[in-house]
Amino acid sequence: MSATAESIRLNLTPAVRYVLRVADTALIHAQRLAEWCGHGPVLEEDIALTNMALDLLGQARALLTHAARLEGQGLDEDQLAFLRDERHFFNLTLVEQPMRRSSAHAPGGDFADTVLRNFLLAAWFKALWSGLMLSNDLTLAAIAAKAQEETRYHLQHAGDWVVRLGDGTEESAARVRAALQRAWPYTQEMFVDDAVDADAAASGLGPARSSLCVGWDAEVAAVFGAVGLAVPPATPFLSTGTLGRHSEHLGFMLAEMQVLQRQHPGGRW
Amino acid sequence: MRGALVQDREAEAWAALDGVPDPEIPVLSLRDLGIVRGVRLAEPGIEVVLTPTYSGCPATEVIAESVRAALEAAGLGPVIVTQQLSPPWTTDWITSEGRRKLRDYGIAPPGAAAADVVHIRPRHVECPRCGSAHTERLSAFGATACKALHRCLDCREPFEHFKPL
Numbered sequence: 001m002s003a004t005a006e007s008i009r010l011n012l013t014p015a016v017r018y019v020l021r022v023a024d025t026a027l028i029h030a031q032r033l034a035e036w037c038g039h040g041p042v043l044e045e046d047i048a049l050t051n052m053a054l055d056l057l058g059q060a061r062a063l064l065t066h067a068a069r070l071e072g073q074g075l076d077e078d079q080l081a082f083l084r085d086e087r088h089f090f091n092l093t094l095v096e097q098p099m100r101r102s103s104a105h106a107p108g109g110d111f112a113d114t115v116l117r118n119f120l121l122a123a124w125f126k127a128l129w130s131g132l133m134l135s136n137d138l139t140l141a142a143i144a145a146k147a148q149e150e151t152r153y154h155l156q157h158a159g160d161w162v163v164r165l166g167d168g169t170e171e172s173a174a175r176v177r178a179a180l181q182r183a184w185p186y187t188q189e190m191f192v193d194d195a196v197d198a199d200a201a202a203s204g205l206g207p208a209r210s211s212l213c214v215g216w217d218a219e220v221a222a223v224f225g226a227v228g229l230a231v232p233p234a235t236p237f238l239s240t241g242t243l244g245r246h247s248e249h250l251g252f253m254l255a256e257m258q259v260l261q262r263q264h265p266g267g268r269w
Numbered sequence: 270m271r272g273a274l275v276q277d278r279e280a281e282a283w284a285a286l287d288g289v290p291d292p293e294i295p296v297l298s299l300r301d302l303g304i305v306r307g308v309r310l311a312e313p314g315i316e317v318v319l320t321p322t323y324s325g326c327p328a329t330e331v332i333a334e335s336v337r338a339a340l341e342a343a344g345l346g347p348v349i350v351t352q353q354l355s356p357p358w359t360t361d362w363i364t365s366e367g368r369r370k371l372r373d374y375g376i377a378p379p380g381a382a383a384a385d386v387v388h389i390r391p392r393h394v395e396c397p398r399c400g401s402a403h404t405e406r407l408s409a410f411g412a413t414a415c416k417a418l419h420r421c422l423d424c425r426e427p428f429e430h431f432k433p434l
Contacts, residue, residue, distance in 0.1 A: 044408035044418065051410040058325025062354070142355035146324055149357065149434050153409055 005265035008075060008083045014199040016071045017090060018206060019140070020080075021196070021242050022128065023063035024091035027081060028250070029121060030056035031257055032099040033114075039100060041111055048157060052118070055150040062143045069139075082261035086244075086251050093239035094186035095121065096250040112165055112175035116183055119158035119223065124190050125151045127215035131207030140206065159223045166227030176229065184232045189239045190216070275310055278345065282308045282315055285343040292331045293413050296374040299332065303362025306353055314347035315340055320358045322434075323414040360415075360433050371431055372397050377419065379433040394430050396421035406430070 010016065033053035040046025064077035099114050129151060132144035165172040190209060197208035224231065239247070260267060286305055291297045299305050299319075306318040317336050321329050333350045340348045360379035363371075368378035377394045393402040401423035408418045409432065417432045 044410070047412070047418075048408055048410035051414055054325040054327070054414060055323060056325070058321075058323060062324060138355065142357070143324075146321075146354055146357040149359070150324060153432075157409055 003265070005083055005262050007085045007088075008073075008079055010071055010075075010080075010084070010088060011073065012088075013070070014196050015203070015205055016067055017196045018200045019063055019067040019070060021090040021092075022132075022206075023060050023067055023080075024089045025095055025121075026056045026063065026125075027060035028089070028091045028253070029095040030054075030060060031253060032095060032097075033118075035100040036114070049114070052154050052157070055147075055154070059143065059147045059150070062146075063140075066139050066143065078261065082258045086246055086254055088244060089246070089250065089254070090242050090244055091250075092121075092186070092189055093241035093247055094183060094189070096241065096247060096253060097183075097186070098249055110175060110179060112172070112179040113182065115158060115161040115165060116176060116179040118154065119162050120183060120187060120190075120220070122151055122155035122158050123216045123219035124212060126155055126219065127212040128207065130215065131211065135206050136204035137206075155219065159219075162223050162229070163227050166224075166229050173227075176227075180229060181232055185235050185237045186239050188234070188237070189242060192238060194243075278310055278315070279308055281343060282317070282340060282345055285339045285345065286317070286336065289332075289335050289339045292328045292335070293415075294371070294374070294376065296370045297363075297367050299336065301364050301367030301370060303364060303367070304332070304358060305336075311349060314349065315345045316349040316351060318351050318353050320353050322358055326414055358434075360431060363431070375428060376416065377428060377430040379431045391417075391430065391433070394419055396424060396426070397428055398426050399424040404428075 012020075030053045033049050033056065036046060036049040037053075038046065040049055060081075061077050064080045068075045068077060068080055094117065097117075099117065100109055126148070129144040129148040133141050133148065135141045135144065162176065165176045167173070191213045193208045193210045197210070200206045201208040201211070220231070223229075241247070241250070283300070286300055286308070287298050289299045291299060291302050294302075302322070304320050304322060306320050309316045309318070317340065319329075319333060319336065329352075333352075336350055337346075337348045340346055363379065371378045375397050377397050380391060380394075391406065394404050394406070395402050396404050396419075399421060401421055403422045404419050405422060406417060406419050407427070411418045411429055415431055415434070416429045418427065419430050420427045
């Protein structure tokens with residue numbers, strides 16, 4: 001029986017924080033999507049959701065590897081994924097919300113939630129990769145150029161589903177509207193700037209979140225407009241996952257995601 | 270004289286790489302797939318630059334290992350395998366020989382991968398079994414990251430399409 005692994009501590013420069021926000025959003029989104037593996041409503045959808053999870057995991061891996069290089073302690077992407085504490089994850093709070101499974105505090109399992117979240121995030125990633133492709137960090141630009149092509153398929157897939165459900169039966173339309181009500185308060189965090197964004201924009205590392213709003217709005221308006229989905233009114237709620245302060249759901253998810261590396265440090269296939 | 274030797278060893282390396290199959294679509298060699306970006310002589314040995322197809326392609330490590338094994342078996346080692354992301358691989362890099370092999374294997378080869386939304390909703394992908402263009406897409410995602418599921422409306426057979434990226 002080996003000792004459990006200690007958590008790592010990172011030297012969090014603004015650039016490391018910036019890259020981790022993107023990496024962690026892709027990683028945690030991938031982990032939630034992977035919960036559908038073997039549970040999709042139809043075989044094609046099961047395959048699609050897990051394929052998208054795999055793309056996102058690959059993007060996260062490249063970004064975590066790069067974050068580790070910028071951070072400078074000689075860590076690798078596995079250590080960053082499996083040995084950080086919750087407060088050192090910087091993903092958007094939306095991606096950690098329950099998706100397939102319910103928790104004590106939030107509903108899960110409605111396919112409309114998955115579809116809608118995938119759509120909102122694919123549109124966000126599309127705008128983000130477009131900006132990151134122009135980064136003066138050439139590794140980051142190369143990762144973004146690769147990811148952009150994959151995200152096109154995700155956005156098309158999710159957009160088609162929003163239309164199909166929104167324009168389907170009364171039941172499916174009601175479920176998409178309810179899913180939108182649940183997801184919408186978390187979207188504000190996608191576009192709010194702080195010092196990390198300002199630093200990245202000024203140094204040419206990548207776009208500030210506020211600049212992603214224009215492209216995202218256009219994607220959302222096109223799909224929502226096609227099925228008469230109304231954007232809910234803004235609320236004062238601002239989630240703070242990108243600052244490392246998470247909802248109650250991330251801790252449970254990390255406990256499951258990290259258990260193997262925590263209990264068997266350095267374990268390999 | 271030295272130049273000729275260098276060229277010989279590079280040619281030997283390319284010939285060895287011709288024999289390395291893609292682990293997920295074994296009718297294609299890595300060269301057919303267009304993911305070998307370059308071969309450089311190192312002192313000693315050889316460096317091979319590979320590029321991934323998809324960010325999350327689980328075959329990436331297997332491919333690097335089989336490249337290493339093939340070149341070492343050809344007596345060209347030690348082998349350094351490096352990954353290069355930029356410019357990103359696209360399906361346009363699949364050779365015409367590779368496209369023919371895909372079709373013969375029963376996978377419809379990709380069309381041009383222009384950055385246009387029209388091309389990610391391909392219509393009339395030709396059925397690799399009967400040649401009919403009267404086909405429909407069942408899903409944009411398939412058994413591997415690079416393939417989509419289609420169905421021929423004439424011969425009624427399902428088939429896979431190597432999707433344009």
